[in-house]
Amino acid sequence: MTSIFEPVLADLGERQRDEILAAFAAVEHSPEPVPEAVAAGLRDATLRRSVAEMLHLIGRTLVRAGPGQWTSGYRDDVAERLTADGGNPLPLADRAVLTLVLIHSVAIPRTEGTLSGDSWVDGTPTPIEELQRRTQLPRGELRQSLGRLRAAGLVRVVPARLRPGTVPQNTAYLPGPQFHRLTETARRRLQEELILAAGPDTPLAAAIRRRRAPAAEKETS
Amino acid sequence: MTGPDETALAWARARAGGPLRVPVGTPAPAGMLRLPEPSGDGAWLVPQVPETADARVLAEMGLAGPLLEQPNDTARLLAAVLRCCWPDPLAPIWPGVTAGSAPVLAVFGELTGPRDEMAHRRSAVAALRRLDQAGWLLWDETADTIRLGPRVALWSGSDLSTLRQLWRTMPGPQPAPPAPEAAP
Numbered sequence: 593m594t595s596i597f598e599p600v601l602a603d604l605g606e607r608q609r610d611e612i613l614a615a616f617a618a619v620e621h622s623p624e625p626v627p628e629a630v631a632a633g634l635r636d637a638t639l640r641r642s643v644a645e646m647l648h649l650i651g652r653t654l655v656r657a658g659p660g661q662w663t664s665g666y667r668d669d670v671a672e673r674l675t676a677d678g679g680n681p682l683p684l685a686d687r688a689v690l691t692l693v694l695i696h697s698v699a700i701p702r703t704e705g706t707l708s709g710d711s712w713v714d715g716t717p718t719p720i721e722e723l724q725r726r727t728q729l730p731r732g733e734l735r736q737s738l739g740r741l742r743a744a745g746l747v748r749v750v751p752a753r754l755r756p757g758t759v760p761q762n763t764a765y766l767p768g769p770q771f772h773r774l775t776e777t778a779r780r781r782l783q784e785e786l787i788l789a790a791g792p793d794t795p796l797a798a799a800i801r802r803r804r805a806p807a808a809e810k811e812t813s
Numbered sequence: 814m815t816g817p818d819e820t821a822l823a824w825a826r827a828r829a830g831g832p833l834r835v836p837v838g839t840p841a842p843a844g845m846l847r848l849p850e851p852s853g854d855g856a857w858l859v860p861q862v863p864e865t866a867d868a869r870v871l872a873e874m875g876l877a878g879p880l881l882e883q884p885n886d887t888a889r890l891l892a893a894v895l896r897c898c899w900p901d902p903l904a905p906i907w908p909g910v911t912a913g914s915a916p917v918l919a920v921f922g923e924l925t926g927p928r929d930e931m932a933h934r935r936s937a938v939a940a941l942r943r944l945d946q947a948g949w950l951l952w953d954e955t956a957d958t959i960r961l962g963p964r965v966a967l968w969s970g971s972d973l974s975t976l977r978q979l980w981r982t983m984p985g986p987q988p989a990p991p992a993p994e995a996a997p
Binding site for chain 2: 595596597610613614616617618620621622623624626630631648649650651652666667669670673674679681739740742743745
């Protein structure tokens, strides 16, 4: 069977093909972003363009996850179609737990001004006790959800910060390395969705709704 | 602006949700393997990348692979399913045959060694769920039957010869004894 990638690879020498395929495999399968240093196909701008072309053919795109770090994500137009179908492979409970981690680790610190930038990977770790307090799930189910989310790279476990005079906490959670895969558009969309959910009556939410409705945009501009 | 083409969408859907189940007569998008469902009800589409572009490249590059929950039990359960659902290891691995969960759990028990019944069942069910979600096997919970999943069709010739050797060293499923149900 001919590979779907032949149009990109056909005119290249064997060595370049191997480097491009290896870089492609690395960004698609590595749970963490891939440093350029380990993959010639990412280091060299021409080869990297071919990696991006391969990804494009299968609905993906190359995402820069920091200086010299690369990963892949869904193309914005493809993500829009996939989510429009309503399809979501994550069970409802897992989505609820993941949202709690995003709110407490990233959204709240960002609102309070203790966290800058638009990354969803760094933030303030949310202790397990906080999740237990905020969730409506029984403890056993919460634990199982966190296990699945961790295996999927959607949350990661970090040691809870010890504050003087407090009882040491077990573990704490941050969003996982999969959040590196979000494109700039996807990161902004996630932020907007949380604003719409948490403060639907705020001026910020109204502005988001206005921007999303093309007809309204024409009227106001 | 036109939207994404159907090939890109099909690949992305398979990335998000695993192998795609499609109605009879659906053509395979470029680069996808089309596997007829043995019941005649539709087919599976599985994305196929060149062997030099699959996940095993990570190890060659010194990168960590994906995190797997309970990797040993999960691998043992997949081995047990392989032993029970691939009766003739010289035949193609897909689609294999359907097996009841009892013989699969019995072979799994042989591989894990003695455990208390509850722990045995719990670890088997957790592994079944993980493998089913990932498309390595198909677990019909209502009928309590298990089959190999469409992903196994991607195993290469050299993968299969390793698996054949493993298959031969494993205990096979025993016919269920007619004796009393509950063991002490």
